[in-house]
Amino acid sequence: MILSDRGRYSKYLxxxxxxxxxxVxxxxxxxxxxxxxLNYLHFGFYQIVCWSIISYFSGFYEVYRYTKPLEILSKIIRQGVIFLLVVVAFFPFAKQTIFSGQLIVIYLSTAFVLISIFKFVLFYYLRHYRIATGSNLRNVIIVGYTHExxxxxxxxxxxxxxxYNFLGFFSDKKHNAHIKGKIAEIGTFVNENNIDDIYCSLNELSNTQLKELVDFADINGKTIKFIPDAKEIFSKNLRIDYYEFFPLLSLQKTPFDEPLAQFSKRLFDIVFSSLVIILLLSWLTPILALLIKLESRGPVFFKQSRAGINEEHFFCFKFRSMQINNATDQLATKNDPRVTxxxxxxxxxxIDELPxxxxxxxGDMSVVGPRPHIGLINSKYTNKIKKYVLRHRVKPGITGLAQVRGARGEISSDEDMIFRIKYDVFYIENWSLLLDLKIIVQTVVNIFMGDEKAY
Known part of the structure; x- marks a missing residue:
């Protein structure tokens, strides 16, 4: 359970x-x-996988500070019923086990009593804690000074x-003591006062202002919500939340904001990378090391500082493919004389990417994700392309959607980078394990078919 996506320590809940x-x-x-x-290992693994899948699709952990207790109870019952069916479904395939409906009912009843107690105790404790101490608050502002x-x-x-800690209204149309400033001043106020959520009354925003606010929230990692009124807003990423009977529209978070998605992607990365290291790198590395050493002097591996998640730098490993040179921050070009x-x-x-x-x-990288760039490229485009920083919200990848769509190789113009960023942002907003698998398959196909931009 989490009662806020980013509020203070709530992200750990x-x-x-x-x-x-x-x-449990x-x-x-x-x-x-x-x-x-029962085979404990088989059944335990089966349970964990099924629990994760069910809770992901049922929204079992989508509980926020404004969620009603009845809604939490509904989620628990739905999770319990589906999980019961999944547990029962295991036994016909386990021929050596004894089926006992009574023990299954007792087991699941005990489990869900303990889970329910924990959830409600945590939920009500945090409510009381906020009232008593004024802690774990989310700072919010409202754009517009309307009745709603x-x-x-x-x-x-x-x-x-x-x-919620309300810090003021912003409006271009009203002027009184409650107004903190104009809409153009929101960016400075938000950053200086550590604002978490921006609530917008659409009646007071032009289309241009609305787009700028959404872009600002994206780039700075702020939550933006809309107070519905006569104006329509079209987006497949909108959802409706209710604070008591008050409706609010929210831009959906990306799949990577869900802990279950983060866990499943990390698990896939560990399994997939372990298989590649054991089955491929274990015997290929000595062969390539010999060939690299015979042709040129220098180390077998080349390591370079790259920006990872949250712009934290790490050393990215490759098989060395160039003569030793002092222009390591210079990207490779076609017919580059440095290449051996x-x-x-x-x-x-x-193959040079396999290390x-x-x-x-x-844990520095993922199998699939936006390709990591060198510091020179990041410095050049961070302020030049609005959504460039979004690619640092996730781990960089060995391959990515941009690469399999032809957006790789030399960057000769700003349009080349914009082309890549569009694919990177699409991947981040639409991620799934199935998409990762499709990208991996396409990467393998491109390797065997040849890629004219791979130089």
Whole structure:
């Protein structure tokens, strides 16, 4: 459970809740099913995978500070019923086990009583904690001074258990003591006062102002929500939330904001990179090391500082494909004289990138994601292209959607980078494991078919 996506320490609550729930269902079945002859490893793995899939699609952990207790209870019942069916479905395939409906009911009843108690205790404790201490608050502002905006402000002040700290209105159309400033001044105020959420009354925003606010929220990692009124806003990423009976439109978070998605992607990265290291790199590395050493002096591996998630730098590993030179920050060009003979082959086939699976195993990179850029490129385009910084919200990848769509190689113009960023942003906003698999398959196809931009 998490009652806020980014509020102070709240980001830790959902992972804790997921860990607690999985621990409960994993420990309890070993206690109740001792006499059934179960293979604990198989059943435990089956349970964890099924629990993760069910909770992801049912929104079991999508509980926020404004969620109603009845809605939480509904989520628990829905999760319990579906998980019961999944547990029962395991036994027909486990021929050596004894099926006991009574033990299954006792096991799941105990598990969901413990899970429910934990969720409600945490939910009500945090509500009381916010009221008593004024901590774990989210700083908010409202854009516009309309009747609906004033009602929302009153809701923030009366429902202190929600944990919203209202810091003022911004408006170009009204002028009074409640107005902190004009819409053009929002950016400075938000950054100086650590604002978490921006609520917008659409009646007071032009289309240009609305677009600029959405872009600002994207780039600075702020949550933006809309107070619905007569104006329509078209976006496939909108969802509706209710604060009591007050409706608000929210821009959906990306899939990477969900802890379950982060966990599944990290698990996939560990498994996939381990297989590549064991089955491929273990025997290929000595061969390439010999060929690289025979042709030119220098190390077998080339490492270069690249910007990763949250712009934290790490050393990206590659098989060395160039002669030792002092222009390591200069991107390779077609017919680059620095590239060795073996280097041309391994670059053309992307074999030089294989050591990056070590980066994936370490956690610096992912198998699929936006390609990491050198510092010179980041400095050049961070302020030049609005959504460039979004690519640093996720781990960089060995391959990516931009690469399999032909957006790789030399950057000769700003349009080349804009072309890449469009694919990177699309990937971040539409990620799924299936998309990762499609990109991996297309990468392998491109390697065997040849890529004219791989040089």
């Amino acid at each position: 959902r992972p804790i809740s997921i860990f607690y729930d999985i621990l 269902v994993t420990v309890l079945f070993q206690f109740f099913f001792r006499e059934l002859g 905006a004033i009602k929302l402000k009153e809701l923030f002040e009366t429902r202190t258990d929600y944990g 003979k073996i280097g041309k082959f391994i670059r053309k086939t992307s 990056q699976f070590l980066n994936v195993l370490k």
